[in-house]
Amino acid sequence: MPGVNRAVTLDVEGEDAMLALGARLAGATDGRGILYLHGDLGAGKTTLSRGIIRGLGHVGAVKSPTFTLVEPYELGERRAFHFDLYRLVDPEELEFLGIRDYFAGDALCLVEWPQRGAGILPKADLDITISPHGSGRRLLLQPCSARGEVWCIALANQFE
Numbered sequence: 001m002p003g004v005n006r007a008v009t010l011d012v013e014g015e016d017a018m019l020a021l022g023a024r025l026a027g028a029t030d031g032r033g034i035l036y037l038h039g040d041l042g043a044g045k046t047t048l049s050r051g052i053i054r055g056l057g058h059v060g061a062v063k064s065p066t067f068t069l070v071e072p073y074e075l076g077e078r079r080a081f082h083f084d085l086y087r088l089v090d091p092e093e094l095e096f097l098g099i100r101d102y103f104a105g106d107a108l109c110l111v112e113w114p115q116r117g118a119g120i121l122p123k124a125d126l127d128i129t130i131s132p133h134g135s136g137r138r139l140l141l142q143p144c145s146a147r148g149e150v151w152c153i154a155l156a157n158q159f160e
């Protein structure tokens, strides 16, 4: 899509700041769309997801869906699905999970290790890449749809 280049880079120091950023992201998305979370083991993908899901109103635990592949959340009127595809052997497995139903609805989908589902996963609105940066993390947010671009503009305005 031409014109989509409003990438945002953010330095986030500590777990609490990561959770707070998640809450801001949740606000920007309004609980709809697809976010891919890239980064090595321990990068902070689940922490950011926890901030997002709590930001949408979930009270309580947000555990890593490493073994279940997906964890659903009912958030009042809204729904969120948190995927961790680290253990996915073949993207075709996603078909057996009923992946289309998760993405067809008007939900927020967070996907850790999206590259494991390449070819089957729907495209993201926003690609987030997390890397170590000193004692904190550096986040690169790259929009890949008009919707993702709107989110990035909203976030960038908040940090000006």
Ligand SMILES: Nc1ncnc2c1ncn2[C@@H]1O[C@H](COP(=O)(O)OP(=O)(O)O)[C@@H](O)[C@H]1O
Pocket: 012, 013, 014, 015, 017, 018, 039, 040, 041, 042, 043, 044, 045, 046, 047, 048, 112, 135, 136, 137
């Ligand atoms: N912005 C941050 N700065 C410092 N530590 C962080 C940050 N975000 C997360 N962490 C820490 O990184 C560790 C791994 O986080 P986790 O979210 O489980 O990673 P992943 O899901 O990418 O494997 C946790 O101990 C968490 O507290």
Ligand SMILES: [Mg+2]
Pocket: 045, 046, 047, 064, 084, 112
């Ligand atoms: Mg994780």
